[in-house]
Amino acid sequence: xxxxxxxxxxxxxxxxxxxxxxxxxxxxxxxxxxxxxxxxxxxxxxxxxxxxxxxxxxxxxxxxxxxxxxxxxxxxxxxxxxxxxxxxxxxxxxxxxxxxxxxxxxxxxxxxxxxxxxxxxxxxxxxxxxxxxxxxxxxxxxxxxxxxxxxxxxxxxxxxxxxxxxxxxxxxxxxxxxxxxxxxxxxxxxxxxxxxxxxxxxxxxxxxxxxxxxxxxxxxxxxxxxxxxxxxxxxxxxxxxxxxxxxxxxxxxxxxxxxxxxxxxxxxxxxxxxxxxxxxxxxxxxxxxxxxxxxxxxxxxxxxxxxxxxxxxxxxxxxxxxxxx
Amino acid sequence: xxxxxxxxxxxxxxxxxxxxxxxxxxxxxxxxxxxxxxxxxxxxxxxxxxxxxxxxxxxxxxxxxxxxxxxxxxxxxxxxxxxxxxxxxxxxxxxxxxxxxxxxxxxxxxxxxxxxxxxxxxxxxxxxxxxxxxxxxxxxxxxxxxxxxxxxxxxxxxxxxxxxxxxxxxxxxxxxxxxxxxxxxxxxxxxxxxxxxxxxxxxxxxxxxxxxxxxxxxxxxxxxxxxxxxxxxxxxxxxxxxxxxxxxxxxxxxxxxxxxxxxxxxxxxxxxxxxxxxxxxxxxxxxxxxxxxxxxxxx
Numbered sequence: 119x120x121x122x123x124x125x126x127x128x129x130x131x132x133x134x135x136x137x138x139x140x141x142x143x144x145x146x147x148x149x150x151x152x153x154x155x156x157x158x159x160x161x162x163x164x165x166x167x168x169x170x171x172x173x174x175x176x177x178x179x180x181x182x183x184x185x186x187x188x189x190x191x192x193x194x195x196x197x198x199x200x201x202x203x204x205x206x207x208x209x210x211x212x213x214x215x216x217x218x219x220x221x222x223x224x225x226x227x228x229x230x231x232x233x234x235x236x237x238x239x240x241x242x243x244x245x246x247x248x249x250x251x252x253x254x255x256x257x258x259x260x261x262x263x264x265x266x267x268x269x270x271x272x273x274x275x276x277x278x279x280x281x282x283x284x285x286x287x288x289x290x291x292x293x294x295x296x297x298x299x300x301x302x303x304x305x306x307x308x309x310x311x312x313x314x315x316x317x318x319x320x321x322x323x324x325x326x327x328x329x330x331x332x333x334x335x336x337x338x339x340x341x342x343x344x345x346x347x348x349x350x351x352x353x354x355x356x357x358x359x360x361x362x363x364x365x366x367x368x369x370x371x372x373x374x375x376x377x378x379x380x381x382x383x384x385x386x387x388x389x390x391x392x393x394x395x396x397x398x399x400x401x402x403x404x405x406x407x408x409x410x411x412x413x414x415x416x417x418x419x420x421x422x423x424x425x426x427x428x429x430x431x432x433x434x435x436x437x438x439x440x441x442x443x
Numbered sequence: 444x445x446x447x448x449x450x451x452x453x454x455x456x457x458x459x460x461x462x463x464x465x466x467x468x469x470x471x472x473x474x475x476x477x478x479x480x481x482x483x484x485x486x487x488x489x490x491x492x493x494x495x496x497x498x499x500x501x502x503x504x505x506x507x508x509x510x511x512x513x514x515x516x517x518x519x520x521x522x523x524x525x526x527x528x529x530x531x532x533x534x535x536x537x538x539x540x541x542x543x544x545x546x547x548x549x550x551x552x553x554x555x556x557x558x559x560x561x562x563x564x565x566x567x568x569x570x571x572x573x574x575x576x577x578x579x580x581x582x583x584x585x586x587x588x589x590x591x592x593x594x595x596x597x598x599x600x601x602x603x604x605x606x607x608x609x610x611x612x613x614x615x616x617x618x619x620x621x622x623x624x625x626x627x628x629x630x631x632x633x634x635x636x637x638x639x640x641x642x643x644x645x646x647x648x649x650x651x652x653x654x655x656x657x658x659x660x661x662x663x664x665x666x667x668x669x670x671x672x673x674x675x676x677x678x679x680x681x682x683x684x685x686x687x688x689x690x691x692x693x694x695x696x697x698x699x700x701x702x703x704x705x706x707x708x709x710x711x712x713x714x715x716x717x718x719x720x721x722x723x724x725x726x727x728x729x730x731x732x733x734x735x736x737x738x739x740x741x742x
Contacts, residue, residue: 160556167551171565173624178568243473250466251459258470265481267724269685271692272713273484275491275699275706280484299476309473334465359571366685383577414577421571429564 185209185412192408205408212413216382222420224290225378229361232293236302237354241346243300244312245338249324259313266306274370281371292371293361303360303367308353315349316342348431355425355432362421379417386413492711503706512711523712526690527719534723536616538679545627545675546668549634550660563635570628626682630675637671638664673731677724684720691716 135141179199184192185208187201212218246252247259278287286292296302300309319342327337343350365380372378386409425432467474492513495506516523552563641664649659685692695716698709 163551163554163556167548167562170548170624171562174565174569177625239472242469246466246469250469251462252466252470253463258474261477261481262473265477267681267721268481268485269692269713269717271685271695272488272710272717273481275710276484276487277480279487280479296476296480298472299480300473301476301480334469338469363571363577380577418571418577422568425567425571426564429567430560432567 181411181415184408185212185415187408189408208408208412209416211409212386212416215386215409216379216413216416218416221377221379221382224376225362225380226420228290228293228376228378229358231290232297232302232361233354233357235294235297236305236308236357237350239298239300239302240305240308240353241312241343241350242338244309244314245316245342247309248313248316250334262306262309264306265301266304266310270366274367278370287371288373288375290376293367303357303364308357311353312346312349315346319345351428351431355428358424359421383410383413383417386410488710489714491707492714494707496705496707498705505707508707512708513715515708516712516715520712523691523694526694527716530689530691531719531723533616534680534683536613537683538676540616540620541624541627541630541679542672542675544624545630545634546672548627549631549638550664552631553635553638566631567628569625626679629682630679633671633675633678634668637668641667669731669735673727676727676731680720680724680727 183199183201186204186206187197188203188205188207191197191201191203243262247255247262252258281287281292284295286295293302297305323341323345324337327341332340363380364378365384368378368381369384372381386406491505493508493510495508495512497504497506548566552559552566645663646659649663654662683689691712695709695712698704698712699706
């Protein structure tokens, strides 16, 4: 009897405490008004995102840690993340094996020039498809989508023959000229992005400019292209990264000279130990592993730096472009 | 009277021509490029797939085969059909994983919290790394494992529930799941951009009507995202299609330089492969188109 009374009393107190104004405020802070603005929700959000971020970063960390290990650390299974002794040997070997300054220049020239050209040509084509009168517009748009779908493997041999007839093989023009004609890397996708962007612009702008007597060319370069700055940035960055990373095409077209970094990485094994020539490709070789990881790190370093500088504008640019409508 | 009508007609035609002229001028580089670098190679490659192609000094020698290359791919080749089927199984697993993962991450990144831009940058980083060579280097070293796979001994469990042959595929996909998730950078961006098209007033309205966040996700966010989901599914399929470690592509490339098969046979293989993926893409487009239509009818 007595204990029951006591329980009721305590229960009443607890209820009072729970419904008091303070408690409500505390609850508001912890749980929030809607799902996303409570402390608890934020905590869960951070934890989940951090776990995934760790999974994302793990291969990168692996790359760096392996690049700094010497051979005995690599062979020792007890050494997992932090090498016993940091060695810069791999890095210098990779620098030499890749012929880094030379290859870096090649890759940079190739990706920057091709991307710039591609931005301009794709913007023009996209503008024509979005706003200008073009015969068979539907068919042409379908063909643009087709160019995006066709895998390079299907057409690589005919292209090789065409390029060798034109005398473009093993020069940067093998990528620059297709880009000039709107057939660069994933150009179909970029044309569609521009088309989408220009279609979303209000038509009154063009009408006003036309009434003022501006020609189409002037209208495009004076008004529409500057308007499309964010789309241009997005396309340029994507294009830059994809040109930087491309592997299949240059392995065919630039095998002998003007070799970019990605191809040099492939040939690194042969450079490091010429005695094993041939069958060293897909084998895990602990002796060269560190050097390879160092080389891989050196390859992705420049785009990371570029991206770090442009990241803010990039993400907001994608949101503003309305790429996906 | 007649002449003036003719005149007007001619003038109209001239005007039309002039209008087409500027449009065509803008399109011209692309059209020339398309003929030179897409149409001719495609036609050539189709032609080669019906031939036995031999490299002789000064060019190619063609030997008409009809459909023999295509028949051989399924009847004589004991690697190609198996690899094709295995890869399609893997693809059917990988596409949903990538798209759902991207959707979840995009949802989280769309919330407002301090340090958001840092996380956003982080989740785009994979696009930079996902290069053919760096990626395959990492695969070879086994950097893509998730630790819990060995720790909890998942393999017998998977074999028990999924059974035999398919279990191998599942384990293969699970074993590289991190690197597969690396392929979701672009998809996350597309979803984030897609969320911006949903007006915040709708969320406000349903909240006043008493909907929980859970409801508003299923009733508003998800339906509004259907076009972006379909876009992402298509993008993922195309992206995986040219995945650097794709065994089918490797087989095609190997056959290219074999003496007895050569370019003709490898082009036939490539077209078969493309045909399969094209059917898959068409199917996805059709499904999403239908779901959009029924939704429109219902509303």
